[in-house]
Amino acid sequence: MSRKLLETEGPKWVAQGIITAEQQQRLTALYPEEGRVVGLLPLLGSLLVGLSALSLIAANWQGLPELVRLLLLLGSMGGAYAAGEYFLRRGANDSLGIGLVGLGLILFGAGIVLTSQMYQLIGYDVTGLLAWAAAGAALTFLYQSRFLFALTVCIGGIVQGYSTGQLSGFSYFTAALTVGGLGWYWWRRPDAVLGGVLASGILWQAGLLISFLHAKITWFFIPAMLVYAAGDWQPDRPAGRALQAPPLVAAFLFTFGLALYGETDTYAGLLRPPLLAYLSALLAVLALSAAGKRARGRLGSLTDWLLLLPGFYLPSGLALAVATLVVLYAYSGAVLWRAQQEHNPDRITLGITLFILTTMAAYFKLTWAFMDKSLFFLCGGALLLGLSWYLRRAAARALPPKSE
Amino acid sequence: MATPLPLARRHRLVLLAVAVQALFIIGVAAAGYATTAWGRTITLRTAPVDPRDLLYGDYVRLHYTISQLPRRLWRETNREARPNEPVYVVLQPAHGAYEALGVYASKPAIEPRQAVLRGWITNSWRHGLRIRYGLERYYVPEGEGRKLEKRPVLLVKVSIAPWGQARITAVNALAK
Incomplete structure (x- = not known):
């Protein structure tokens, strides 16, 4: 509840006799006016001064003696950390404090890069930047901060991208730091937002690994579904669900792409790993996931695995497209069905969206070739409008009437 | 928790x-x-380039004579060079600068007068290999860039440490 809401809605509540005028005043008094605008001015001022100092240094960087440059890098990093610690100790402005610690971490990375540039050093391996990710992980544990956690996931992604892109090597250490270090942190302190961030970071690195190994891209779903299975074992339900969202999005997009483009034979070679190896790996992950679902009493969500049916082993052609569409319908239907069971309006909206997307793909796939184009768009539009109207009505009926 | x-x-x-x-x-x-x-200092010669292309902000872009090599220098007999593959280039002094003798996928044994520089294949085709050494950018001290820019061929001094680390120590215009 904010002061603004009380000020705008309060008089209405008084008029309707919900609260008295005196109660309204007492409520308003609970939320004193914050000196936000006034507090912002010095911040903006110091930001401008800082920017001018930064541009002055940047303009003369090459002309400064090496020692001065080194001291500037170390000083700004140490200063940011010290200022952050100062604000955190005072306890008055924690987010500013953590923000400054994050700035210190970024300046550490900049310091590594600029120092090696200063001495014209060539990076043959990723050790220098790995230290950056390790520092981020250490600070995340020390401050137990969500901001530093997300920042470190990003740093890990950058380091891995640099390693595979520039140095032609996958940094298994960075991957282990992200999965083991940050993963362990998240496991102990489950959090929905961080679950999504962590899973996205891990999937990014898994994708880089697959491309680095020149493996068939479908191998990506083994690490991705391992992340998903970890979400099954997580006791905190919202956090676990958030960890599972990125792998599910990836699987849905892949299946969707398969439905749209799978019937041409061009991609088939990229998608088919050795049948026995892939299937046994996938089944092992499935067993792990199912055991987790059983242990936490969520066997109903086993329908998520529909998206992992390896339809790409089928001979390409219309049959594959149709089979994939059936899978997509089954999946979005399952999402809708479970959402109605749980009376969860957000999930119902999600299910409706997936259902409509699938219908669009199916319609596009099955009618484009033999229908007049204007008729195609007219029928398609009518189909979508009708479908969304029907699904929304069904959703409204499924939800319990609002009690307020 | x-x-x-x-x-x-x-x-x-x-x-x-x-x-x-x-x-x-x-x-x-x-x-x-x-x-x-x-480290041991070796001298590399840059390939002639259009001097106007040389200066990029605060660094000069260097193309060496060893940046593009004939295909016959690829010493791995059983397979082709892959793009992005890390390689070891054996160098030997010739006419005042070091020139490439061979390109290897793993670190080769060398004679005392030779040196090894690490790099990455950026491109390989039927007749040649293009190699990136990480030495292609030289961050110039203030004011020196314009001077370098006028010379088509430069001599670059590179220090190679016994543990393989390399760095540019100086860039000189070629004395005429």
């Missing part, structure tokens, strides 16, 4: 973490000095 660290303990650990980071940056600088101190 987990409790935050006691303030005093966190303060000590943060101090330690920041000190380690500062030491790391100093270590990077020390690696620069060590590479020059213990």
Whole structure:
């Protein structure tokens, strides 16, 4: 509840006799006016001064003696950390404090890069930047901060991208730091937002690994579904669900792409790993996931695995497209069905969206070739409008009437 | 689930973490000095380029005579060079600068007068290989860029440390 809401809605509540005028005043008094605008001015001022100092240094960087440059890098990093610690100790402005610690971490990375540039050093391996990710992980544990956690996931992604892109090597250490270090942190302190961030970071690195190994891209779903299975074992339900969202999005997009483009034979070679190896790996992950679902009493969500049916082993052609569409319908239907069971309006909206997307793909796939184009768009539009109207009505009926 | 660290303990650990980071940056600088101190200096010649293309902001872009090599220097007999593959290039002095003798996928044994430079294949085709050494950018001290820009061929002094680290120590215009 904010002061603004009380000020705008309060008089209405008084008029309707919900609260008295005196109660309204007492409520308003609970939320004193914050000196936000006034507090912002010095911040903006110091930001401008800082920017001018930064541009002055940047303009003369090459002309400064090496020692001065080194001291500037170390000083700004140490200063940011010290200022952050100062604000955190005072306890008055924690987010500013953590923000400054994050700035210190970024300046550490900049310091590594600029120092090696200063001495014209060539990076043959990723050790220098790995230290950056390790520092981020250490600070995340020390401050137990969500901001530093997300920042470190990003740093890990950058380091891995640099390693595979520039140095032609996958940094298994960075991957282990992200999965083991940050993963362990998240496991102990489950959090929905961080679950999504962590899973996205891990999937990014898994994708880089697959491309680095020149493996068939479908191998990506083994690490991705391992992340998903970890979400099954997580006791905190919202956090676990958030960890599972990125792998599910990836699987849905892949299946969707398969439905749209799978019937041409061009991609088939990229998608088919050795049948026995892939299937046994996938089944092992499935067993792990199912055991987790059983242990936490969520066997109903086993329908998520529909998206992992390896339809790409089928001979390409219309049959594959149709089979994939059936899978997509089954999946979005399952999402809708479970959402109605749980009376969860957000999930119902999600299910409706997936259902409509699938219908669009199916319609596009099955009618484009033999229908007049204007008729195609007219029928398609009518189909979508009708479908969304029907699904929304069904959703409204499924939800319990609002009690307020 | 987990409790935050006691303030005093966190303060000590943060101090330690920041000190380690500062030491790391100093270590990077020390690696620069060590590479020059213990390294062996070789001279590389740049390939002639359009001098107007040379200067990019605060660094010059260098193309060496060893940046593009004939295919016959690829010494791995059983397979082709892959793009992005890390390689070792054996160099030998010839006419005042070091020139390439062979390109290997793993570190080869060399004679005392030879040197090894690490690099990455950026491109390979039927007749040649293009190799990136990480030495293609030279961050010029203030004002020196214009001077270098006028010369089509440069001599670049590179220090190679016994542990493989390399760095440019000087860029000179070729005396005519």
